[in-house]
Amino acid sequence: AQSVAQPEDQVNVAEGNPLTVKCTYSVSGNPYLFWYVQYPNRGLQFLLKYITGDNLVKGSYGFEAEFNKSQTSFHLKKPSALVSDSALYFCALNYGGSQGNLIFGKGTKLSVKP
Amino acid sequence: SQTIHQWPATLVQPVGSPLSLECTVEGTSNPNLYWYRQAAGRGLQLLFYSVGIGQISSEVPQNLSASRPQDRQFILSSKKLLLSDSGFYLCAWSRRRRSIDTQYFGPGTRLTVL
Numbered sequence: 001a002q003s004v005a006q007p008e009d010q011v012n013v014a015e016g017n018p019l020t021v022k023c024t025y026s027v028s029g030n031p032y033l034f035w036y037v038q039y040p041n042r043g044l045q046f047l048l049k050y051i052t053g054d055n056l057v058k059g060s061y062g063f064e065a066e067f068n069k070s071q072t073s074f075h076l077k078k079p080s081a082l083v084s085d086s087a088l089y090f091c092a093l094n095y096g097g098s099q100g101n102l103i104f105g106k107g108t109k110l111s112v113k114p
Numbered sequence: 115s116q117t118i119h120q121w122p123a124t125l126v127q128p129v130g131s132p133l134s135l136e137c138t139v140e141g142t143s144n145p146n147l148y149w150y151r152q153a154a155g156r157g158l159q160l161l162f163y164s165v166g167i168g169q170i171s172s173e174v175p176q177n178l179s180a181s182r183p184q185d186r187q188f189i190l191s192s193k194k195l196l197l198s199d200s201g202f203y204l205c206a207w208s209r210r211r212r213s214i215d216t217q218y219f220g221p222g223t224r225l226t227v228l
């Protein structure tokens with residue numbers, strides 16, 4: 001069965017330091033993976049996705065993610081964190097093909113301190 | 115450009131009362147539409163999805179129902195609300211195509227059932 005795991009409930013980073021938010025997945029077919037960000041009481045904003053091609057995917061707001069098939073991971077990264085990056089981050093896996101049904105991880109709260 | 119609207123933004127309803135939440139999409143046609151529920155600031159769960167007018171698929175059995183009376187309108191309903199229906203309801207859309215596409219989310223409706 002397909003699943004997505006975000007092993008950290010919270011990640012704390014100092015402003016200017018690199019950040020990593022972890023995601024692992026399990027799927028029987030090809031993995032189609034997404035990262036979203038959610039600010040308090042707001043909808044989810046799309047950051048980036050991996051469908052096929054380069055393992056390093058670049059997205060919005062300076063974020064990137066590295067797809068690693070052998071480790072079944074899709075970690076979100078940013079070289080230099082900003083206080084404004086503080087939010088809830090979700091990793092998601094498409095399991096519905098072109099219908100696009102997503103299964104989400106539980107979310108990781110990122111806190112960036114000045 | 116495409117825009118997705120949800121209303122109301124917040125709603126407080128007594129147990130046993132009916133519910134109607136509306137979602138509309140502008141700037142696209144024939145979208146796939148989705149309803150999610152997010153409990154306690156984490157964990158999105160797919161409730162319903164639709165690939166066309168009158169075509170609704172339910173992911174989980176529950177007290178809620180969905181309808182799609184027009185191409186870009188998606189409604190979430192209940193005849194009698196339960197306390198457990200409280201949560202943050204998110205509508206999303208994606209382009210209907212063969213390949214995997216991104217889901218884009220609305221601003222959400224916060225429902226509190228008392």
